[in-house]
Amino acid sequence: MKIYVYVFICMNLLEEDTIFLLILVFADMLDELQEHVESFDMANDLHSIGGLVPLLGYLKSSHANIRRKAAEVVSTIVQNNPRDQQLVMEANGLEQLLSNFTLDPDVLVRTKSLGAISSLIRHNKPGISAFRLANGYAALRDALSSGDVRFQRKALNLIHYLLNENHSECHIVTELGFHHILMNLASSEDANVREAALWGLLDLAQDRPGKFDSIPNEEDDRLKQILQERIKEIGKMSAEDLGAAKEERQLVDSIWSACFNEPSSLREKGLLVLPGEDSSPPDVTNNHFEPPLRAWAAN
Numbered sequence: 001m002k003i004y005v006y007v008f009i010c011m012n013l014l015e016e017d018t019i020f021l022l023i024l025v026f027a028d029m030l031d032e033l034q035e036h037v038e039s040f041d042m043a044n045d046l047h048s049i050g051g052l053v054p055l056l057g058y059l060k061s062s063h064a065n066i067r068r069k070a071a072e073v074v075s076t077i078v079q080n081n082p083r084d085q086q087l088v089m090e091a092n093g094l095e096q097l098l099s100n101f102t103l104d105p106d107v108l109v110r111t112k113s114l115g116a117i118s119s120l121i122r123h124n125k126p127g128i129s130a131f132r133l134a135n136g137y138a139a140l141r142d143a144l145s146s147g148d149v150r151f152q153r154k155a156l157n158l159i160h161y162l163l164n165e166n167h168s169e170c171h172i173v174t175e176l177g178f179h180h181i182l183m184n185l186a187s188s189e190d191a192n193v194r195e196a197a198l199w200g201l202l203d204l205a206q207d208r209p210g211k212f213d214s215i216p217n218e219e220d221d222r223l224k225q226i227l228q229e230r231i232k233e234i235g236k237m238s239a240e241d242l243g244a245a246k247e248e249r250q251l252v253d254s255i256w257s258a259c260f261n262e263p264s265s266l267r268e269k270g271l272l273v274l275p276g277e278d279s280s281p282p283d284v285t286n287n288h289f290e291p292p293l294r295a296w297a298a299n
Helices: 002-012 020-037 040-048 052-060 064-078 082-090 093-103 107-121 125-133 136-144 149-165 167-175 178-185 191-205 217-235 239-244 246-260 293-298
Strands: none
Touching: 052 064, 052 082, 052 093, 064 082, 064 093, 064 107, 082 093, 082 107, 082 125, 093 107, 093 125, 093 136, 107 125, 107 136, 107 149, 125 136, 136 149, 136 167, 136 178, 149 167, 149 178, 149 191, 167 178, 167 191, 178 191, 178 217, 191 246, 217 246, 239 246
16 A cells, blocks of 8 residues: 555645646545545554554645545544544545535535544534534535535434434524525435435424423424325325335324324325334434445445
């Protein structure tokens, strides 16, 4: 792996125009580096051989492809790795990732930077605190309004994780108007965005069991209408689509029960639990949205 570090350092000494023709080759090298650092030991070795700081430097590259791939490598080395999380934090990696997440003109760079931030602050209380203090929640709200489905999914996944880590954060997302956006996204044409938005609404609902205090009362009618529309759409699904929408069905019913203290009409219509299905409700404390290492970088 030392060869990659040497290349990082040498290229840092060159002007951007000089290295333009090397960008594609260097991007391929970052892909190979990512494969190497998926090994826990190799990820830890990156800092010891002087590779971490040059890697973080390429988050500032003038080439979007390099910024994106650098974020992918950072995401890989810090995921479930407390030592490298601390090293990246100490090297101000979170600050640069936040800058790319919020300001980069390339939405794919923003998406990959958000993925790296998610890996960096998971199970990392100092990281979560730093994210909050840097107005990370406001940046997540902006991501939800981006219109880019992949970017929205990443943001929703992180919101779900943060709210389950600390339910007291629910008041922050409510004050920032997340509930309005989550309601809109609950009707998204993308099934994954739709489910993730429903998870967010359920997180807010379960902040105050039996009463939806985390969402203003005047929004109750709108929420009920949105859920009724989802129930209507679920009722139109084929048997195959109903099976694939199991989690969405459970989420709609759970939100309805939490907000309105009664079961949804999915139950009486026989659409909540299909023959042969497990009737267990969705587990809001699981890590449903924490993807495997390779899948996280690929998305």
